[in-house]
Amino acid sequence: MSVTTHTPSPALPPPSRLMAGGPLGWVKANLLNGVFNSMITLLLAYLLVRYTISFVDWAFLNAIWQVPNDRFGRADTSSCRDIKGIGACWAVITEKHRFILFGTYPYEEHWRPAIVCVLFIALYIVSAMRRFWRKELVLVWAVTLTAIGLLMWGGVFGLSYVPQERWGGLPITLILATFGLAFAFPLAIMVALGRRSRLPAIKALCVVYVELIRGVPLISLLFMASVMFPLFLPEGLNIDKLLRAQVAIILFAGAYLAEVVRAGLQSLPKGQYEAAEALGLSYWQKTGFIILPQALRLVIPPLVNTFIGFFKDTSLVLIIGIFDLLTAAKTAIIEPQWQGFAVEVYVTVGLIYFIFCFAMSKYSAGLEAELNKHRKR
Amino acid sequence: MSAALSSSRHLGKPAIQLLGVNKWYGQMHVLRNINLEIAEGERVVVCGPSGSGKSTMIRCINRLEEHQQGQIIVDGIELSDDLKSLDAIRREVGMVFQSFNLFPHLTILENCTLAPIWVRKMPKKEAEELAMEYLTRVRIPEQANKYPGQLSGGQQQRVAIARALCMKPKIMLFDEPTSALDPEMIKEVLDTMVMLADTGMTMICVTHEMGFARQVADRVVFMDRGEVVESNTPNELFGNPQTDRLKLFLSQILRGH
Ligand SMILES: Nc1ncnc2c1ncn2[C@@H]1O[C@H](COP(=O)(O)OP(=O)(O)O)[C@@H](O)[C@H]1O
Ligand SMILES: [Mg+2]
Numbered sequence: 001m002s003v004t005t006h007t008p009s010p011a012l013p014p015p016s017r018l019m020a021g022g023p024l025g026w027v028k029a030n031l032l033n034g035v036f037n038s039m040i041t042l043l044l045a046y047l048l049v050r051y052t053i054s055f056v057d058w059a060f061l062n063a064i065w066q067v068p069n070d071r072f073g074r075a076d077t078s079s080c081r082d083i084k085g086i087g088a089c090w091a092v093i094t095e096k097h098r099f100i101l102f103g104t105y106p107y108e109e110h111w112r113p114a115i116v117c118v119l120f121i122a123l124y125i126v127s128a129m130r131r132f133w134r135k136e137l138v139l140v141w142a143v144t145l146t147a148i149g150l151l152m153w154g155g156v157f158g159l160s161y162v163p164q165e166r167w168g169g170l171p172i173t174l175i176l177a178t179f180g181l182a183f184a185f186p187l188a189i190m191v192a193l194g195r196r197s198r199l200p201a202i203k204a205l206c207v208v209y210v211e212l213i214r215g216v217p218l219i220s221l222l223f224m225a226s227v228m229f230p231l232f233l234p235e236g237l238n239i240d241k242l243l244r245a246q247v248a249i250i251l252f253a254g255a256y257l258a259e260v261v262r263a264g265l266q267s268l269p270k271g272q273y274e275a276a277e278a279l280g281l282s283y284w285q286k287t288g289f290i291i292l293p294q295a296l297r298l299v300i301p302p303l304v305n306t307f308i309g310f311f312k313d314t315s316l317v318l319i320i321g322i323f324d325l326l327t328a329a330k331t332a333i334i335e336p337q338w339q340g341f342a343v344e345v346y347v348t349v350g351l352i353y354f355i356f357c358f359a360m361s362k363y364s365a366g367l368e369a370e371l372n373k374h375r376k377r
Numbered sequence: 378m379s380a381a382l383s384s385s386r387h388l389g390k391p392a393i394q395l396l397g398v399n400k401w402y403g404q405m406h407v408l409r410n411i412n413l414e415i416a417e418g419e420r421v422v423v424c425g426p427s428g429s430g431k432s433t434m435i436r437c438i439n440r441l442e443e444h445q446q447g448q449i450i451v452d453g454i455e456l457s458d459d460l461k462s463l464d465a466i467r468r469e470v471g472m473v474f475q476s477f478n479l480f481p482h483l484t485i486l487e488n489c490t491l492a493p494i495w496v497r498k499m500p501k502k503e504a505e506e507l508a509m510e511y512l513t514r515v516r517i518p519e520q521a522n523k524y525p526g527q528l529s530g531g532q533q534q535r536v537a538i539a540r541a542l543c544m545k546p547k548i549m550l551f552d553e554p555t556s557a558l559d560p561e562m563i564k565e566v567l568d569t570m571v572m573l574a575d576t577g578m579t580m581i582c583v584t585h586e587m588g589f590a591r592q593v594a595d596r597v598v599f600m601d602r603g604e605v606v607e608s609n610t611p612n613e614l615f616g617n618p619q620t621d622r623l624k625l626f627l628s629q630i631l632r633g634h
Contacts, residue, residue, distance in 0.1 A: 275478035279492035280467035374524035
């Protein structure tokens with residue numbers, strides 16, 4: 001029998017396709033290959049440059065940031081009207097930003113909602129950091145939310161009392177979104193677990209809740225909460241309008257999030273449940289240590305999608321007369337001299353919504369990569 | 378039957394008793410009047426064609442499945458709807474699955490310490506020392522801080538064995554522990570199981586590894602269509618099959634090898 005010696009072939013690096021001819025080579029290969037593609041590239045480049053230039057012109061170069069007052073002490077917006085369409089009138093923001101941010105909250109007390117907004121943002125940042133994911137975080141939330149309530153209402157520690165009807169602007173949006181999701185998320189988890197319960201009554205209750213709420217638009221739920229609900233209350237008992245809207249939002253978000261969580265629960269293999277049970281873990285130990293951590297990781301993208309949707313949907317409370325950020329912005333331009341500058345105001349408010357939503361989106365992408373590291377080899 | 382057993386080794390009082398156990402899936406009768414008694418320290422291998430009810434039977438022993446008729450008594454406790462007794466039994470019965478079923482989001486060490494800490498209420502440090510001891514015994518202590526996805530199939534199955542052992546069970550159930558493994562990994566898992574058998578653990582093992590059965594089993598149980606058809610020492614059962622069904626089965630698995 002002859003033996004052939006086999007030398008293993010050397011390991012070679014993979015051929016590099018990307019950037020073979022430097023950046024210019026890449027442009028040539030991907031953007032300018034063929035007459036048709038080159039034409040499209042040039043056309044798009046032209047449009048991109050053109051619209052960028054006109055936007056910069058409008059938003060920065062030709063914009064007006066300040067307007068003088070007329071002899072009645074009102075803003076004189078004639079200069080803004082002269083450049084309408086050519087330059088932006090950011091003066092409306094300069095003039096009205098405090099109203100947009102804080103609504104009809106007493107002007108000299110604006111520092112209170114301002115601190116509230118800072119507290120909310122600090123709370124988000126702390127909660128986002130994984131090294132603070134400990135039991136104490138619940139306490140931090142409880143303390144912060146209490147402080148927020150004290151600051152908004154006042155009536156203690158020498159703070160003047162501000163009734164809820166006068167709250168407005170960004171704090172309202174943050175309150176509705178934060179309390180909304182903070183309560184809707186645990187509710188959703190319980191409902192999702194309940195839908196898989198072996199007890200028929202619990203299962204039926206959860207199914208009915210989800211189907212009922214999902215079958216109704218949020219607007220009609222808000223209307224019910226603000227108009228119909230008080231009719232059923234006994235004379236004299238009046239539950240705060242904001243609270244009613246808040247409950248409606250929690251119930252609505254809860255139903256949607258429950259379906260997202262359920263999808264995660266369903267995608268786990270049966271073997272995970274069985275292994276946990278075989279080890280003797282109780283139902284709650286199994287759920288808390290094995291099932292939910294895996295199920296929730298799997299559904300981070302649709303969860304955050306729903307979160308972002310609800311952050312923006314809080315603006316629907318405007319139809320029942322609650323003064324959130326968007327309503328405050330709309331109201332800010334009701335005065336005759338500021339009418340016609342809606343674009344500037346909506347661009348600004350849109351930017352604020354965008355910052356929050358984009359932060360959520362970026363954060364979730366990072367979190368997803370981090371938490372799903374174990375899936376990679 | 379029991380004479381053949383006690384001739385090989387001294388065995389203790391019954392650890393598991395199945396008395397007239399019946400189970401149905403819908404209309405399908407999957408366990409038919411199973412009577413089986415397994416003594417403390419006994420090693421039983423269960424074999425039989427696919428779909429004969431082997432998994433269903435051993436899953437009834439830790440109540441991953443419920444039986445509908447008859448009695449199952451494990452470690453002196455009868456299985457019933459009572460949750461307390463169920464918890465008590467699951468603490469004492471470890472199980473190893475065909476598909477490992479490690480928890481992919483936890484490290485190897487966390488996989489092994491979770492149940493001792495939360496079910497046995499063991500202090501974390503003690504649980505970790507215990508886990509390292511068992512991981513050393515299955516010869517993968519250096520993988521303790523990796524995630525299951527980073528290990529080979531054979532390593533994962535050895536972790537699954539260590540995880541079950543960390544609960545210090547009195548009984549171990551194996552459901553085809555080597556069927557999902559590549560051939561070169563089967564041996565490392567079987568070696569681990571042989572080592573475990575040498576410690577005197579009560580074991581029920583569903584497997585078609587005849588070599589393993591001959592090496593460690595006190596008794597081999599042959600199941601077909603939901604029934605225990607034959608039950609004997611490995612040499613007798615493999616060498617002198619009494620029924621046509623077992624003869625057919627043996628000819629089939631021998632041809633497969
Ligand atoms: N969850 C289930 N629902 C319905 N039938 C099942 C279920 N699990 C197993 N069976 C059926 O019960 C029979 C026995 O299955 P099993 O115990 O897994 O056999 P084995 O492990 O011997 O291959 C098979 O016919 C199988 O199709
Ligand atoms: Mg099976």
